[in-house]
Amino acid sequence: MVRYKKSEEKRKQILYAAFQAIAEQGYDAVTLQTIADSAKVSKGVVHYYFDNKEAVLVELLGWLTGKIYEKETAAVNGQSRAVDKMAAYIDSVFVSPEKNRDFYRVYLDFLARASRSASYREINSRFYDNCARISAEIVELGQREGMFDPRLSVQETAPVIRSIIDGCLIQWLMTGQDELHAVYRDACRQSVMKLLAPETVKKS
Amino acid sequence: MVRYKKSEEKRKQILYAAFQAIAEQGYDAVTLQTIADSAKVSKGVVHYYFDNKEAVLVELLGWLTGKIYEKETAAVNGQSRAVDKMAAYIDSVFVSPEKNRDFYRVYLDFLARASRSASYREINSRFYDNCARISAEIVELGQREGMFDPRLSVQETAPVIRSIIDGCLIQWLMTGQDELHAVYRDACRQSVMKLLAPETVKKS
Amino acid sequence: MVRYKKSEEKRKQILYAAFQAIAEQGYDAVTLQTIADSAKVSKGVVHYYFDNKEAVLVELLGWLTGKIYEKETAAVNGQSRAVDKMAAYIDSVFVSPEKNRDFYRVYLDFLARASRSASYREINSRFYDNCARISAEIVELGQREGMFDPRLSVQETAPVIRSIIDGCLIQWLMTGQDELHAVYRDACRQSVMKLLAPETVKKS
Amino acid sequence: MVRYKKSEEKRKQILYAAFQAIAEQGYDAVTLQTIADSAKVSKGVVHYYFDNKEAVLVELLGWLTGKIYEKETAAVNGQSRAVDKMAAYIDSVFVSPEKNRDFYRVYLDFLARASRSASYREINSRFYDNCARISAEIVELGQREGMFDPRLSVQETAPVIRSIIDGCLIQWLMTGQDELHAVYRDACRQSVMKLLAPETVKKS
DNA sequence: AATGAATGAGCATTCATTCAT
DNA sequence: GATGAATGAATGCTCATTCAT
Numbered sequence: 001m002v003r004y005k006k007s008e009e010k011r012k013q014i015l016y017a018a019f020q021a022i023a024e025q026g027y028d029a030v031t032l033q034t035i036a037d038s039a040k041v042s043k044g045v046v047h048y049y050f051d052n053k054e055a056v057l058v059e060l061l062g063w064l065t066g067k068i069y070e071k072e073t074a075a076v077n078g079q080s081r082a083v084d085k086m087a088a089y090i091d092s093v094f095v096s097p098e099k100n101r102d103f104y105r106v107y108l109d110f111l112a113r114a115s116r117s118a119s120y121r122e123i124n125s126r127f128y129d130n131c132a133r134i135s136a137e138i139v140e141l142g143q144r145e146g147m148f149d150p151r152l153s154v155q156e157t158a159p160v161i162r163s164i165i166d167g168c169l170i171q172w173l174m175t176g177q178d179e180l181h182a183v184y185r186d187a188c189r190q191s192v193m194k195l196l197a198p199e200t201v202k203k204s
Numbered sequence: 205m206v207r208y209k210k211s212e213e214k215r216k217q218i219l220y221a222a223f224q225a226i227a228e229q230g231y232d233a234v235t236l237q238t239i240a241d242s243a244k245v246s247k248g249v250v251h252y253y254f255d256n257k258e259a260v261l262v263e264l265l266g267w268l269t270g271k272i273y274e275k276e277t278a279a280v281n282g283q284s285r286a287v288d289k290m291a292a293y294i295d296s297v298f299v300s301p302e303k304n305r306d307f308y309r310v311y312l313d314f315l316a317r318a319s320r321s322a323s324y325r326e327i328n329s330r331f332y333d334n335c336a337r338i339s340a341e342i343v344e345l346g347q348r349e350g351m352f353d354p355r356l357s358v359q360e361t362a363p364v365i366r367s368i369i370d371g372c373l374i375q376w377l378m379t380g381q382d383e384l385h386a387v388y389r390d391a392c393r394q395s396v397m398k399l400l401a402p403e404t405v406k407k408s
Numbered sequence: 409m410v411r412y413k414k415s416e417e418k419r420k421q422i423l424y425a426a427f428q429a430i431a432e433q434g435y436d437a438v439t440l441q442t443i444a445d446s447a448k449v450s451k452g453v454v455h456y457y458f459d460n461k462e463a464v465l466v467e468l469l470g471w472l473t474g475k476i477y478e479k480e481t482a483a484v485n486g487q488s489r490a491v492d493k494m495a496a497y498i499d500s501v502f503v504s505p506e507k508n509r510d511f512y513r514v515y516l517d518f519l520a521r522a523s524r525s526a527s528y529r530e531i532n533s534r535f536y537d538n539c540a541r542i543s544a545e546i547v548e549l550g551q552r553e554g555m556f557d558p559r560l561s562v563q564e565t566a567p568v569i570r571s572i573i574d575g576c577l578i579q580w581l582m583t584g585q586d587e588l589h590a591v592y593r594d595a596c597r598q599s600v601m602k603l604l605a606p607e608t609v610k611k612s
Numbered sequence: 613m614v615r616y617k618k619s620e621e622k623r624k625q626i627l628y629a630a631f632q633a634i635a636e637q638g639y640d641a642v643t644l645q646t647i648a649d650s651a652k653v654s655k656g657v658v659h660y661y662f663d664n665k666e667a668v669l670v671e672l673l674g675w676l677t678g679k680i681y682e683k684e685t686a687a688v689n690g691q692s693r694a695v696d697k698m699a700a701y702i703d704s705v706f707v708s709p710e711k712n713r714d715f716y717r718v719y720l721d722f723l724a725r726a727s728r729s730a731s732y733r734e735i736n737s738r739f740y741d742n743c744a745r746i747s748a749e750i751v752e753l754g755q756r757e758g759m760f761d762p763r764l765s766v767q768e769t770a771p772v773i774r775s776i777i778d779g780c781l782i783q784w785l786m787t788g789q790d791e792l793h794a795v796y797r798d799a800c801r802q803s804v805m806k807l808l809a810p811e812t813v814k815k816s
Numbered sequence: 817a818a819t820g821a822a823t824g825a826g827c828a829t830t831c832a833t834t835c836a837t
Numbered sequence: 838g839a840t841g842a843a844t845g846a847a848t849g850c851t852c853a854t855t856c857a858t
Contacts, residue, residue, distance in 0.1 A: 818858100819856105819857100819858085820856100820857105820858100821855105821856095821857090821858105822854105822855085822856085822857100823852105823853105823854085823855075823856100824852100824853105824854100825851105825852100825853095825854105826850105826851090826852095827849105827850085827851080827852105828848105828849095828850090828851105829847105829848085829849090829850105830846105830847090830848085830849105831844105831845100831846100831847095832844105832845105832846100832847105833843105833844085833845100834842105834843085834844080835840105835841100835842095835843085835844100836840100836841105836842090836843100837839100837840085837841100837842105
């Protein structure tokens with residue numbers, strides 16, 4: 001990308017600092033001074049690289065969701081069977097309490113904003129579309145493999161899978177308890193699997 | 205009780221004004237002046253009834269989630285069979301695009317805050333617990349009726365149901381399209397039902 | 409004027425403080441803090457009474473030029489003959505080195521701004537029109553009295569009179585010497601009188 | 613001289629860019645970046661040639677007023693009779709709406725500053741002195757020719773002539789109307805001529 | 817109880833200036 | 838000579854909060 005002449009590295013440094021600062025304090029409580037301090041640069045530098053505070057957030061969220069999508073893709077590509085891919089997909093989201101906490105704190109801030117601003121929604125839509133594509137491909141593969149319910153509409157299922165993932169992680173975040181991370185992950189995994197499972201013959 | 209009669213009315217008036225203002229602009233963008241104007245009271249009055257701006261949000265969310273819980277309970281109590289109760293529960297959440305939009309905008313603001321503050325989380329926990337209880341009772345009833353999968357852990361299932369509901373509504377909100385409200389509601393309903401469904405005999 | 413509910417007195421206090429501050433430091437060098445300090449009020453008060461810094465200047469200049477016009481009118485009305493009226497008019501402008509210095513400093517700032525902004529120009533036009541009307545009435549009276557050149561176009565002469573007045577005061581201001589104030593005033597008076605004088609019979 | 617040949621060119625380039633930028637936006641609204649961009653040089657270069665922002669204005673005005681004086685001198689030298697010289701002098705100032713607008717915008721900015729700073733006033737004094745000398749020589753010539761009023765004090769008349777010129781151009785600038793440029797020029801010319809005219813024999 | 821004038825801390829932002837390359 | 842990244846002081850402005858009436 002030649003889009004930015006100015007050192008791409010420093011931009012990243014500022015974005016990461018902003019991420020940390022927002023995760024800790026929330027978007028509105030964060031000041032450009034906080035971000036600058038956290039990035040170990042002077043306040044002016046933030047404005048040198050970004051037009052304004054909002055531009056930092058906008059870019060941060062494109063960057064963040066982009067990175068997460070990449071990780072999900074990598075995790076899914078590491079498996080061959082649909083069931084394993086889906087498990088890998090879910091596990092790649094439920095990385096660790098620390099990382100999930102940081103990300104979902106920032107992400108909730110973002111969603112709150114996106115609910116009122118079309119430009120934020122657009123960034124999020126790209127992320128949702130990417131996630132939906134991953135799910136859709138896994139579901140289709142699973143259907144071809146005969147492991148997933150063939151009657152499922154891929155269109156409808158993909159968003160629900162993301163709902164369960166995000167919903168579970170938000171609920172976990174609200175517990176404030178790291179120990180429950182695994183519990184919510186398992187609940188998420190099992191629910192998704194149950195949702196995708198084909199009709200079974202009743203054991204008699 | 206009688207002591208606060210008059211006050212209580214004005215408190216509600218202010219809370220409702222705050223709700224509208226926050227739904228429109230977001231908590232941080234809203235000023236006490238905005239709230240006062242919208243509630244048709246003077247700025248001083250807001251401080252007379254609430255210690256500070258944050259106290260408005262705190263009380264607002266206790267009040268809001270309480271009202272929603274009441275509506276859910278009423279809807280569920282209007283049905284007798286588990287399947288109908290669950291459908292009524294879900295439908296009572298998916299009221300209308302307008303109402304869902306207003307509530308989820310405010311609720312996302314709240315969740316973002318709750319992710320960093322234990323006191324906010326506590327308010328949310330009450331709501332989650334109430335929702336979980338509703339789900340749990342329906343699931344147990346359904347299991348007794350033989351309509352829901354008897355192997356389901358009620359403990360684990362209840363949060364997932366809420367995840368699907370919240371997750372779907374958040375995703376719908378991010379589309380920015382009122383017309384899709386019904387689509388997400390149906391996806392939510394079908395997924396929940398599939399999740400709760402007992403093992404079925406494969407048609408041969 | 410019920411245009412402003414907020415204490416008109418305090419507005420004047422702030423305007424006068426702004427006038428003093430601008431006279432001393434120039435519009436751009438003046439900060440809202442300076443104005444507030446000079447008015448012995450807190451910084452917030454200035455913003456409470458005026459939307460922004462520019463609004464202070466705009467109102468200041470309407471107010472200032474209005475006051476000057478009033479003084480000019482009063483001075484002119486105190487005389488009955490055209491020659492005396494004109495002298496009174498000029499003298500009412502050349503009040504004192506101190507007052508002229510303060511006013512013309514601020515006025516030059518204003519003219520510089522007005523040269524680029526139509527809204528400032530409009531305020532100034534009202535002032536120019538008022539001044540031109542004063543001159544025009546005197547000139548017409550003088551022509552009727554037979555004391556002023558009857559061939560003079562009132563339309564054309566009025567602006568030139570103001571040019572001489574403003575031009576002389578600006579030049580005096582640039583000398584930085586209070587002692588020369590009277591010199592420029594006399595030069596102004598004599599030039600204006602010469603300009604208005606009717607054809608004379610050459611002394612032989 | 614040779615030492616600065618290259619530098620001098622770039623200085624002029626920067627000064628001219630500054631002139632354009634200030635004419636358009638005003639000194640305070642102009643940034644060094646704007647000037648640098650407009651001069652097609654880097655920001656650092658401006659600081660390389662000028663100690664600071666103010667030094668640009670100071671030099672700009674010395675340069676500008678110098679050029680104007682030269683033009684006035686040339687115009688006056690092109691005529692032999694006092695009346696023609698004076699007309700040429702005035703016409704050389706009223707060049708065109710575009711040029712007068714640019715110059716007087718910048719000049720008003722400068723005068724506002726000069727009203728508070730002795731060092732600026734000094735630059736202006738040189739210009740005033742030069743202008744006064746031109747007028748004085750013409751007036752003296754005219755008196756010798758018997759075309760101008762012999763009783764006129766050259767000392768007193770010269771500044772008034774400049775007052776009329778500057779005053780008329782400032783008033784024209786405040787109209788915002790290019791079409792009136794000629795009107796103000798004519799008013800200026802006629803007033804100056806009337807001012808200088810000798811006593812005339814009344815037609816009987 | 818209610819008002820709204822007054823306060824001032826805190827913030828985003830701008831920009832002249834410096835300086836390493 | 839020339840560049841432009843980096844700095845940080847300074848400013849306009851917002852707004853929660855206080856308090857006299």
